[in-house]
Each structure stands twice: as C-alpha cells, then as structure tokens.
Amino acid sequence: MLSGPSGKRGNVLSWITDTLGRIIIALIVPIITFIVLWQGFIFLRDSNAPKMIIVLVAILWGVGGVALLFYVTNWLIEQLPDEWRSRFQPFLFIGPAIALLFYFLAIPTIRTFILSLKSANSNEWVGLQNYLFTFTDRAMLEAYRNNLLWLVIGTSLCVSFGLLIAVLADRSKYENIFKALIFLPMAISFVGSGIIWRFIYYYAPPGRPQIGVLNAVVTGLGGEPQAWLTLLQPWNNFFLIIIMIWLQTGYAMVLFSAAIKGIPAELLEAARVDGANEFSIFFKITIPYIMGTLITVTTTIVIFTLKLFDIVIVMTGGQYGTHVIATQFYRQFFTNRNFGVGSAIAIVLLIAVIPVMIYNLRSFGERQAFK
Amino acid sequence: MSKKASQKNQKKISNILVNGTLILIVLLWTIPTIGLLVSSFRTRDAIATSGWWTVLxxxxxxxxxxxxxxxxxxxxxxxxxxxxxxxxxxxxxxxxxxxxxxxxxxxxxxxxxxxxxxxxxINSEYTLQNYKNVMTGKTYEYVDSEGNAKTEQGDDMSNSFLNTVAVSIPATIIPILIAAFAAYGFAWMKFPGRKFLFTTVVALLVVPLQLALIPILRDFVALNLNGTYLAVWLAHAGFGLPLATYLLYNYISSLPRDILESAFIDGASHFTIFTRLILPLSVPALASFAIFQFLWVWNDYLVALVFIGAKPDVQVMTMRLAEMVGSRGQDWHVLTSGAFITMILPLVVFFSLQRFFVRGLMAGSVKG
Missing domain, CATH: 2.10.70 (Complement Module; domain 1)
Structure with missing residues (x-):
C-alpha cells in the first residue's frame, strides 16, 4: 500500500525524465548534424588548404553528408510511436528524390515557361513575342535547319552503321575486340572528341606541311587543302555530324548486337535450309525481330541529337552557319542574357521531346510494371 | 565431296570479307584517337611541321x-x-x-x-614534356624553332583534374544513394500518391536539362551557391535522378519478395532491410548506373559551364580544355596532351568495367 504511490510516482517520474531525455536527444542530434555539415560547408568555401585536402574533404563531406542525413532522419523517425513511424518512413525513402526531381526538373519546366512569356530581363510580360522570334529569326531558322540535318543524317547513319557492324561482328571470331574499339569513343568527352577532330580537320595553307589527316590525304591525292569547318558552308555541318556518328555508333551497335543475339538460332537455321540468302534473312527475319530495339535506339539518338551542344560549341562555337538549337539557347541565355528568348528556345526543345515522353508513359502503363 | 569443299571455300571467303570489312571500319574508328595519343608524345616542333603518321x-x-x-x-x-x-x-x-x-x-x-x-x-623523337607543361600551373621555358628561349604559362590541368575528381565522385554517389532509397520506397512501401509520383519520374526521363538551367541558375546565384562543388553535385544529382530511380526501381522491384518478408518477420526495420539486404543485393544495378553516371559527369561540359561559371579555381577539365581550344587553338602539343589527360580515367573505367557499362546502357535506353 505504501510503496504503491511512491512506486507509481517513481514510474511517472522516470517516464517524464525518459521522454524529456528522448526529446532532448532528438533535438540535439539534428543540431549537431547540422553544425557538422555547416562547418564542412564553411571550410570548403573559405579554406586555403592544399587542393588535395580540399578535394578529399569535399568528397567525404558530400557523400558522407547525404548518408548522415538519411541515417539521422531515420533515427529520428524511429523514435516516434509506431503509427507515426509507418506514416513518415516512406517519405524518408522517397522524399529526397522527389524533392530534387521537382526542384531540378518538374518545377523549372513551369518556371521556364513563365519566363518565356516575359522580356529579356523578365521585367514585363510580352506574350508570345519570344516564340515569334524563335520561329522567325534568321539565325534561329538556320539552327532549325542544321538540327534537322543532324537529326536526319546523323541518326540514320548512326543507326545504319551500328546495325551493319553488329551484324558483321556477330559472324566474326574477334567480335569482342572489334566491338570494344567501335564503342570506345563513348568514353571520351565531347570536348576531348572536339580536339581529336579539330586535329583531323586542321587546315594549313597550300605548300605548308599538312598535319591534319584529312588535308594530308586530300593533298596526297593531288587536291587542294580545304578549311573544312569554316569555308565550306553548309557542308561544314556534315564534318561536325561525322563526329557525332563516330561517338554514337558504338551505342547503337551494342544494343543491336544484344538484340541480334536474341534471335532464335532455329529460326535462322530453318530459313537457311529453305534456301533464303543472307539479304532476305536480314530483311525478313533480323529487322522485324529487332524492331523494338530499332525504335528505342532511334528515339534515344534523336533525343540526344536534339539536345546536342558540346560538339558544335567546341568545334566552331556556332560560327560559320553551324548553330543548332541548343547552342542558340546557350547564346541567348548565357552570352546575350536574354532570358525570355532563351526560355522560349528551351520550351521548343521540350515540345520536341513530348511525343517520346508520351510514348514512354504509354509503354510504361502497358507493361503494368507498377503494381 | 566437292560440294562440301566448295561450301568450305565459300565460308572462308565470307569470313575474310566479314573480318576485312570490320578491320577497315575499326581502323577508321580508331585512327582519330591514335593520332591524338601519338601526337601528345611528340615535340612541339615535330607536331607543327610533320603529320603524326610520320612516326611510321x-x-x-x-x-x-x-x-x-x-x-x-x-x-x-x-x-x-x-x-x-x-x-x-x-x-x-x-x-x-x-x-x-x-x-x-x-x-x-x-x-x-x-x-x-x-x-x-621514321620520326621517333618522343617526349613527356607536353604533359609536364600542361599539368603545371607555373611558367616554364622552352626554345622555339628559331632557337629563341621563351617562357610560357602552364595550363594548370592538375588543378582542374582534382576539381573534376571532386565533382565527379560525389555527383555519382549522391544520386545513386538517393535513387536507391526512392526505388526501395516505390517498390516495397505503401503511401498515398505512389503511382502519381512514379509516373512523374518516368515523364521526367526525357526532359532536356536545358529547361532547368535558367531558373536554377537564378536561384543559385541568389543563394551565392554558384561556383561551389555543392551546386554542381546537386545539379547533376537532380538531372541524373529520373534515370537512376527508374533503373534501380526496375531492379529492386524484381528482387524476390520472400527475402524481405522473412526479414520483416524477424523484426527488421525498413532501414535495416534496405542497408543490410537490398543494397548488397543490388550491387550489379548500382554499378551499372554508377559507371554510366560517372562517365556522364566526368565528361560533362554544359552543367559545369553554367554552375561553375568563370571561377578558375573550381574549373573542371572539360572547361579548361575548351578554354585552351579558344586561346591556344594552334598549339597542338598542349591540346593533344591535355585532351588525353581528360580521357585516361574514363578509358580505364570503360575497359575494366565494360560489362556493367553495357548493361546500364541497355537498361537506360529510354533516356537519351
């Protein structure tokens, strides 16, 4: 009897101190986390330490910081009562991704659209004037023409070379070496490839030693050296497109190669027994069989080509009639600081990829991959 | 018998044709890179006066x-x-x-x-001097073709190399970590808006990043974040997330359900299951995307250009290289060696992990 109340009181007391302690810890842990991360940020911003150390700290801070945030937030959620925990936990898992996706892609789409309706410095509304400009300005029209060249010629050559190499390599003993070497340019940056190809197209006046391969071949055959990238308008665009073909054929080849390997051997065998020659096998069996891959590869390269920027910027800077949509975007937005026209060009790019977006969503819905 | 022999002959001929064509194509494809590599080891004068093929x-x-x-x-x-x-x-x-x-x-x-x-x-003078000159940030001396001693500012590629490392590693790991959490959430948790949010991920797969540059740049400038590693990491994380989430979701949702259920019965929390069970099981998918993202970030020019801007201190190699093209477009000895420095790591990654890279490419061919 006597011990009862005091025991109860002790329980209540310990419950209170327990809860209080928990709350205090739950407050302290995030505060400490925040301080640690903030100090890291300050260090990286202001420190004069040797570069090596800054780089190491940066990597640790960046990667460790994200891991720490996940860990601490989870710890906090696990302190909550069961019911709340199961309500919050999914948002710990998907929250950061959703936040970044919305902030970096979804919302900017709307913000860019709004900016595209405003003037160069976004001070006043100008309606569709920026769009009118993007569809009538001579430089823009030239960019559309060039992008069309890139799209049609670049994509079709990438796809056909990729297919040709995949089919041939499938019959060779040295398949893997050949494929690796064709594929290799995919590891090289566009800027690096730009230098590689500038060197190939290099022009020295007649009589001087030609150190660029292309002009050396041309003069070796008795021709005049040419300034491939500057004077031969509009053909100079083709010399830029060649670079993209060099870079992207490997991608097409790898996907086609995998698809071709998926054709059942019996099917090919049966066709050969029936006396079909290799050409009819290619057009009547191989092509229909890999149609899905063919479409995927084509759309992927089309999207890539639409956004193409680096090659042109490094090779010609868009001069000599080589601008494409993405370089015009960059010129308006970065060089001219015309945010209105820049945004309008970005929206034009978005409109161009919307069919692919719809196709993706539809095929995603059909697969019912999401249960 | 003779029919068999002629068949054999035919096979031989077609073999030669196939391999011959392939060798021709492969030569066309590799000569550009070989030319760069060879030139980067030739002296300044040799590059300027004779083609690199004269080493043959x-x-x-x-x-x-x-x-x-x-x-x-x-x-x-x-x-x-x-x-x-x-x-x-x-x-x-x-x-x-x-x-x-x-x-x-x-x-x-x-x-x-x-x-x-x-x-x-055979022109066979090779040198490592180009690499030294392009890496250093200090001035150095050289003798020009007329015999005059001259000094020149180094291109400080070592600084931008370190910057590229500092940008690439977190910009690869951060989105993967965030995407793996999200993929697990989408695959194994129930919450309102799940389907809508994942549909958004799929829709964002093809959105050109140009669309985001203007508003995000304005925010970063207002927050004084531009020109920091953090700004570039976040941007790369945001732009890489749709593909990462999509790929990892495909993988994680296909893991057998029983493993998770038995872990739940044992009383493990979602967090424990994710870190102890799902992450180790997903290594192949994580590796595929990691290589993909790493090469993308390492080779990126546009995002770095916009979010690092003109800060020479934080410049990555692609920016440095593009600047060199502008300022010293005829100096092939520094351009070739500089370009090759940017290529070394991607090539090593590419050749050692090609299998994973190919897998990532095939899974990710919806993006573009």
Missing amino acids: PHREWTTTSQIQLDEDTDLNAPIVVNGVAYEDDALRDGVALGDGTQIKWQSRRNRIIDVQEKEWA
Missing part, C-alpha cells in the same frame, strides 16, 4: 650532299646550279631533278643548297 616508316626527302654556291649569287636573278638556271621560289619548294633527287635551299643567306634523295625514315 615512310619515304622522306633526306639530304645526301650539299652545294655551296658563290657567296654573292644574285637571288633576284635565276640561280645557276650545276649549269642549270632555277627560280628562287622553285628552290624554296624544292626542284625535282630527273634522277629521283631534288635540290632545295638549305640556307638562302649562306647560299647553301641541299641535294636530297627519298629514303625510308
């Missing part, structure tokens, strides 16, 4: 003897060599004589003429 055996005019003309030969009148008169200009370019030799000025001022014959030759 080739026929070249080689001086066999010299003719000393009279010291006061008039250069404006036809010049008489061995009884035949030649124009000054012709002698500058070299005049072929009938017997396979040519004569050419060695030195106009000293009136010396070279007699040259075509001989097999």
Whole structure:
C-alpha cells in the first residue's frame, strides 16, 4: 500500500525524465548534424588548404553528408510511436528524390515557361513575342535547319552503321575486340572528341606541311587543302555530324548486337535450309525481330541529337552557319542574357521531346510494371 | 565431296570479307584517337611541321650532299646550279631533278643548297614534356624553332583534374544513394500518391536539362551557391535522378519478395532491410548506373559551364580544355596532351568495367 504511490510516482517520474531525455536527444542530434555539415560547408568555401585536402574533404563531406542525413532522419523517425513511424518512413525513402526531381526538373519546366512569356530581363510580360522570334529569326531558322540535318543524317547513319557492324561482328571470331574499339569513343568527352577532330580537320595553307589527316590525304591525292569547318558552308555541318556518328555508333551497335543475339538460332537455321540468302534473312527475319530495339535506339539518338551542344560549341562555337538549337539557347541565355528568348528556345526543345515522353508513359502503363 | 569443299571455300571467303570489312571500319574508328595519343608524345616542333603518321616508316626527302654556291649569287636573278638556271621560289619548294633527287635551299643567306634523295625514315623523337607543361600551373621555358628561349604559362590541368575528381565522385554517389532509397520506397512501401509520383519520374526521363538551367541558375546565384562543388553535385544529382530511380526501381522491384518478408518477420526495420539486404543485393544495378553516371559527369561540359561559371579555381577539365581550344587553338602539343589527360580515367573505367557499362546502357535506353 505504501510503496504503491511512491512506486507509481517513481514510474511517472522516470517516464517524464525518459521522454524529456528522448526529446532532448532528438533535438540535439539534428543540431549537431547540422553544425557538422555547416562547418564542412564553411571550410570548403573559405579554406586555403592544399587542393588535395580540399578535394578529399569535399568528397567525404558530400557523400558522407547525404548518408548522415538519411541515417539521422531515420533515427529520428524511429523514435516516434509506431503509427507515426509507418506514416513518415516512406517519405524518408522517397522524399529526397522527389524533392530534387521537382526542384531540378518538374518545377523549372513551369518556371521556364513563365519566363518565356516575359522580356529579356523578365521585367514585363510580352506574350508570345519570344516564340515569334524563335520561329522567325534568321539565325534561329538556320539552327532549325542544321538540327534537322543532324537529326536526319546523323541518326540514320548512326543507326545504319551500328546495325551493319553488329551484324558483321556477330559472324566474326574477334567480335569482342572489334566491338570494344567501335564503342570506345563513348568514353571520351565531347570536348576531348572536339580536339581529336579539330586535329583531323586542321587546315594549313597550300605548300605548308599538312598535319591534319584529312588535308594530308586530300593533298596526297593531288587536291587542294580545304578549311573544312569554316569555308565550306553548309557542308561544314556534315564534318561536325561525322563526329557525332563516330561517338554514337558504338551505342547503337551494342544494343543491336544484344538484340541480334536474341534471335532464335532455329529460326535462322530453318530459313537457311529453305534456301533464303543472307539479304532476305536480314530483311525478313533480323529487322522485324529487332524492331523494338530499332525504335528505342532511334528515339534515344534523336533525343540526344536534339539536345546536342558540346560538339558544335567546341568545334566552331556556332560560327560559320553551324548553330543548332541548343547552342542558340546557350547564346541567348548565357552570352546575350536574354532570358525570355532563351526560355522560349528551351520550351521548343521540350515540345520536341513530348511525343517520346508520351510514348514512354504509354509503354510504361502497358507493361503494368507498377503494381 | 566437292560440294562440301566448295561450301568450305565459300565460308572462308565470307569470313575474310566479314573480318576485312570490320578491320577497315575499326581502323577508321580508331585512327582519330591514335593520332591524338601519338601526337601528345611528340615535340612541339615535330607536331607543327610533320603529320603524326610520320612516326611510321615512310619515304622522306633526306639530304645526301650539299652545294655551296658563290657567296654573292644574285637571288633576284635565276640561280645557276650545276649549269642549270632555277627560280628562287622553285628552290624554296624544292626542284625535282630527273634522277629521283631534288635540290632545295638549305640556307638562302649562306647560299647553301641541299641535294636530297627519298629514303625510308621514321620520326621517333618522343617526349613527356607536353604533359609536364600542361599539368603545371607555373611558367616554364622552352626554345622555339628559331632557337629563341621563351617562357610560357602552364595550363594548370592538375588543378582542374582534382576539381573534376571532386565533382565527379560525389555527383555519382549522391544520386545513386538517393535513387536507391526512392526505388526501395516505390517498390516495397505503401503511401498515398505512389503511382502519381512514379509516373512523374518516368515523364521526367526525357526532359532536356536545358529547361532547368535558367531558373536554377537564378536561384543559385541568389543563394551565392554558384561556383561551389555543392551546386554542381546537386545539379547533376537532380538531372541524373529520373534515370537512376527508374533503373534501380526496375531492379529492386524484381528482387524476390520472400527475402524481405522473412526479414520483416524477424523484426527488421525498413532501414535495416534496405542497408543490410537490398543494397548488397543490388550491387550489379548500382554499378551499372554508377559507371554510366560517372562517365556522364566526368565528361560533362554544359552543367559545369553554367554552375561553375568563370571561377578558375573550381574549373573542371572539360572547361579548361575548351578554354585552351579558344586561346591556344594552334598549339597542338598542349591540346593533344591535355585532351588525353581528360580521357585516361574514363578509358580505364570503360575497359575494366565494360560489362556493367553495357548493361546500364541497355537498361537506360529510354533516356537519351
């Protein structure tokens, strides 16, 4: 009897101190986390330490910081009562991704659209004037023409070379070496490839030693050296497109190669027994069989080509009639600081990829991959 | 019997045709890179005066003897060599004589003429100096083709190399970590708006990043975040997330359900299951995307250009290289070695982990 109340009181007391302690810890842990991360940020911003150390700290801070945030937030959620925990936990898992996706892609789409309706410095509304400009300005029209060249010629050559190499390599003993070497340019940056190809197209006046391969071949055959990238308008665009073909054929080849390997051997065998020659096998069996891959590869390269920027910027800077949509975007937005026209060009790019977006969503819905 | 033999022959011919065509294509594809690599090891003068292919055996005019003309030969009148008169200009370019030799000025001022014959030759002076010069941030001296000593500012690629490392590693790991959490959430947790949010991920797969640059740049400038590593990491994380989430979701949602259920029965929390069970099981998918993202970030130019801007301190290699193209577009000795420095790591990653890379490409071919 006597011990009862005091025991109860002790329980209540310990419950209170327990809860209080928990709350205090739950407050302290995030505060400490925040301080640690903030100090890291300050260090990286202001420190004069040797570069090596800054780089190491940066990597640790960046990667460790994200891991720490996940860990601490989870710890906090696990302190909550069961019911709340199961309500919050999914948002710990998907929250950061959703936040970044919305902030970096979804919302900017709307913000860019709004900016595209405003003037160069976004001070006043100008309606569709920026769009009118993007569809009538001579430089823009030239960019559309060039992008069309890139799209049609670049994509079709990438796809056909990729297919040709995949089919041939499938019959060779040295398949893997050949494929690796064709594929290799995919590891090289566009800027690096730009230098590689500038060197190939290099022009020295007649009589001087030609150190660029292309002009050396041309003069070796008795021709005049040419300034491939500057004077031969509009053909100079083709010399830029060649670079993209060099870079992207490997991608097409790898996907086609995998698809071709998926054709059942019996099917090919049966066709050969029936006396079909290799050409009819290619057009009547191989092509229909890999149609899905063919479409995927084509759309992927089309999207890539639409956004193409680096090659042109490094090779010609868009001069000599080589601008494409993405370089015009960059010129308006970065060089001219015309945010209105820049945004309008970005929206034009978005409109161009919307069919692919719809196709993706539809095929995603059909697969019912999401249960 | 003879039918079999002719079939065998036919097979041989088609084999030769196939491999021959492939070798031709592969040569076309690799010559550009080989040219860059070879040139990067040649001296400044050698690159400027002869093609890189002259490191292979080739026929070249080689001086066999010299003719000393009279010291006061008039250069404006036809010049008489061995009884035949030649124009000054012709002698500058070299005049072929009938017997396979040519004569050419060695030195106009000293009136010396070279007699040259075509001989097999190899240009085989190699040097590491280009790499040293392009890596250093200090000035260095060199001797130009006329024999004058000159100084030149190094291109400080070592600084931008470190920056590229500092940008690439977190910009690869952060989105993967965030995407793996999200993929697990989408695959194994129930919450309102799940389907809508994942549909958004799929829709965002193809959105061109150009669309985001203007508003995000404005925010970053307002927050004083531009020109920091953090800004580039976040941007790369945001732009890489749709593909990462999509790929990892496909993988994680296909893991067998029983593993998770038995872990739940044992009382493990979602967090424990994710870190202890799902992450280790997903290594192949994580690796595929990691290589993909790493190569993308390492080679990226546009995102770095916009979010790092003109801060030379934080510049990544692609920016440095593009700047060098603008400022020293004719200096092939630094451009080739600089370009090769940017390529080394991607090539190593590519060749050692090609299998994963290919897998990532195939899974990710919806993006573009």
